[in-house]
Each structure stands twice: as C-alpha cells, then as structure tokens.
Amino acid sequence: MKVTIIGAGNSGIAMAAHLSREGNEVTIWNGSRSTIEKLMKTKLIRCEGIIQGDIPVHDVTNDIGVALRDPDIVLITTPANSHKEFAELIAKNIKKSTVIVLNPGRTFGAFEFRHVYEKFNDVHRQIIAETQTIIYTCRKTAEDAVNVMAFKDSVWIAALDTGDTVDSEIGQGQEVIGRLPSCIRGYFTPAESVVQTSMGNMGMVLHCAPLLLNSGWTENTAYQYKYYHDGITPKISEFIEKIDEERMAAAKALGHPVESARDWMIRTYGVTGNTLYECIHNNRAYSPIEAPGSLNHRYIFEDIPYGLVPLEALGLKLGLDMSYTTLIIDLAEKLLHVDFRGVGRNLEYLLTSSDKKRLRQIFEGKSHHE
Numbered sequence: 001m002k003v004t005i006i007g008a009g010n011s012g013i014a015m016a017a018h019l020s021r022e023g024n025e026v027t028i029w030n031g032s033r034s035t036i037e038k039l040m041k042t043k044l045i046r047c048e049g050i051i052q053g054d055i056p057v058h059d060v061t062n063d064i065g066v067a068l069r070d071p072d073i074v075l076i077t078t079p080a081n082s083h084k085e086f087a088e089l090i091a092k093n094i095k096k097s098t099v100i101v102l103n104p105g106r107t108f109g110a111f112e113f114r115h116v117y118e119k120f121n122d123v124h125r126q127i128i129a130e131t132q133t134i135i136y137t138c139r140k141t142a143e144d145a146v147n148v149m150a151f152k153d154s155v156w157i158a159a160l161d162t163g164d165t166v167d168s169e170i171g172q173g174q175e176v177i178g179r180l181p182s183c184i185r186g187y188f189t190p191a192e193s194v195v196q197t198s199m200g201n202m203g204m205v206l207h208c209a210p211l212l213l214n215s216g217w218t219e220n221t222a223y224q225y226k227y228y229h230d231g232i233t234p235k236i237s238e239f240i241e242k243i244d245e246e247r248m249a250a251a252k253a254l255g256h257p258v259e260s261a262r263d264w265m266i267r268t269y270g271v272t273g274n275t276l277y278e279c280i281h282n283n284r285a286y287s288p289i290e291a292p293g294s295l296n297h298r299y300i301f302e303d304i305p306y307g308l309v310p311l312e313a314l315g316l317k318l319g320l321d322m323s324y325t326t327l328i329i330d331l332a333e334k335l336l337h338v339d340f341r342g343v344g345r346n347l348e349y350l351l352t353s354s355d356k357k358r359l360r361q362i363f364e365g366k367s368h369h370e
Helices: 012-021 035-044 080-093 109-120 172-179 193-200 208-213 234-253 259-268 276-281 302-319 321-338 357-361
Strands: 004-006 025-029 044-049 054-056 060-061 073-076 100-103 129-130 136-142 145-152 155-159 186-188
Touching: 004 012, 004 054, 012 025, 012 044, 012 054, 012 136, 012 145, 035 044, 035 060, 044 136, 044 276, 060 136, 060 145, 073 080, 073 302, 080 100, 080 109, 080 302, 100 109, 109 129, 109 193, 129 172, 129 193, 155 193, 172 186, 193 234, 208 234, 208 302, 208 321, 234 259, 259 276, 302 321
Parallel strands: 004 025, 004 073, 025 060, 044 145, 073 100, 100 129, 155 186
Antiparallel strands: 044 054, 129 155, 136 145
C-alpha cells in the first residue's frame, strides 16, 4: 500500500518504520526540512524497543506535491494545532479521493479538518477519519531514531459521514479499518461515532492538569521527574478523575457513552487497578516517561486548546457542570497569559443550537449532506 505520513515527530517516524517494515511503500512528509535533513539522505529509521533495527522507507520529502502524488491513504501524525493548516494544504494539492486519518484527532479534529478542507476543495471528496489516540507509546530519540515502548490495543477509530463513500451496512469505523494497512488494523476498534473518538481523547485528561499542578517541579532545572509515576499523586489523580467524569457526561448527553480513563487504561494496556492512580502506577510503559522540562509543551499548548476547550464548549452548551475543566483552562490562561479559548477549537461553527436533539444530529454528521 502507498502510505503518506504527514509529520516526522515521535509517532510519525514510529508509524513510518512499522508500516515500512511490513512491506508498505511509505513516504514521510515534514514541513521543516531541517527536521528531516538526515532522513532525506539516508531514508533509514533506527529503531529500538519492540520494533528494532534499521528500517528503510520509500521516500522522505518536504515537497507536498511529491507526498500527495498518488497515496492510497494519508496518515496525519502532527499535533492538533496544525490540523487546520494541513487541511488547507492537502486540499490545495491532492488530486484524488482517498482516506485521510488524523492520528489522533484530539477533540473533534475530523470536524475541523473537513470544515477547512471543503473551503478549498469541492472536487475530490475524502473519507476523513480520526483515531482516539496514536497506537504507539514511543519517543523520538534522534532525528532518525525512535524508541517504540508499546503498542496500544483496541484504539477507537471513526469516520465522518460521507454519504456515498462509506458502506452504511458496515459502519464508518469498520469501513476505515478495512482501508488501513493490514499490519495495523488489529490495533483498532470501530467506534460508533466520532463522538466516541473525540470524547475518548485521554490526553486532555492525563496531560493538562498534572503538568499545571506540578508547575514548580516542572520548572526546577535541578531535577527531572517521571511524569506519570512521580507527577501523578493520589490527590492529582482524584482531581483528573473529576475532569474525566465531565468528559463522560458530555459524551453520554450526545448519546455515545465512553469508558472512564481507568477502564481505557485497563483495556488498552492490559494493566490492573481499582483506581486510575493504581492503573497509572501499574503501567510499565509509563514508568520511563520523563516530565517535560517546561510548561511550554504540547501537554498544555495542544491538549488544552484542542482538548479541554472544545470539551468545555460542548459541555456548557449541553447545560452540564464543567467546573473542573473550566478551572484548569482558567489556570493555564492565567499562568501562561494565553487566550486558549480564543485560539483553540471552540466549535463556534458547530455549536449553533442549544437543543440536545439538534446537537446530536450535528455530531452524527446528519446535517452535512442533506
């Protein structure tokens, strides 16, 4: 299969190495040439962990025309703050209909991507899908090297309603799984709706509050702590479970209940624990992960504007108590002097009604191709 991977970060090169090792023709595109200079010369990814060895890829480029020449599928692995930019870039350069998957979409990324894409391309309709999270627990160790620590199991995937391009008898998620490279299909589970993939975004639960509540430790240059096993204490774990409850309440109100963070961790990583705290501390894949050295990190600048902001906007529109989510957004804005609600995915173009029935229709995509 001809696979184009957008982004050469942690998950991008992990996915490129894995898919290439399994026989796919993989092209990596990255906007910054300096990030991929070495990869462009060697076309070789050095892997350690559960994927090992030097793995060649078909091509590495910063030319979007080359990357989109004839893909069977486009897998976007960049942070959510670039989704709008790449929706426009792909719309202006792609010459065929195919499948575009946001890995992950964070919260309602597929809706935002389609909203922007269709402003610039009404000729080549795409199946636009999003995943709940990336299937790899991984860290990039050099420009051309990655450590893949674990595969996640049963990651949700769903596509937006595309009318004639998805077999309604199979379902949106299952249809997209069938279009993925065969070696990764088994790691995904079809979701009922993008509501589940978006509200199943665990990054906004696990990343934002713990980093903010450990601000002093994070900014202490004399010590490096383990993000999950040092930074998430019993009290912080209790706090993020409250955010988790608000997330689950919003999903339930839209008619697509989602599992708790604790249950997700048990299902995805195979860990045990009676509480989220116990599951986190029983998760061996988390044990080596060091905390960011600064608050200027994607745990804040991605997971708040593209996770908690749309979660809060939706919950308030549904008339729900979002006080824990609101508190963390407010804290981030006060500490960092950033209007995260203004710059983030506030869903103004989607949240056009306060009627729950109408909101359910919008998030099922039933108003798009009427």
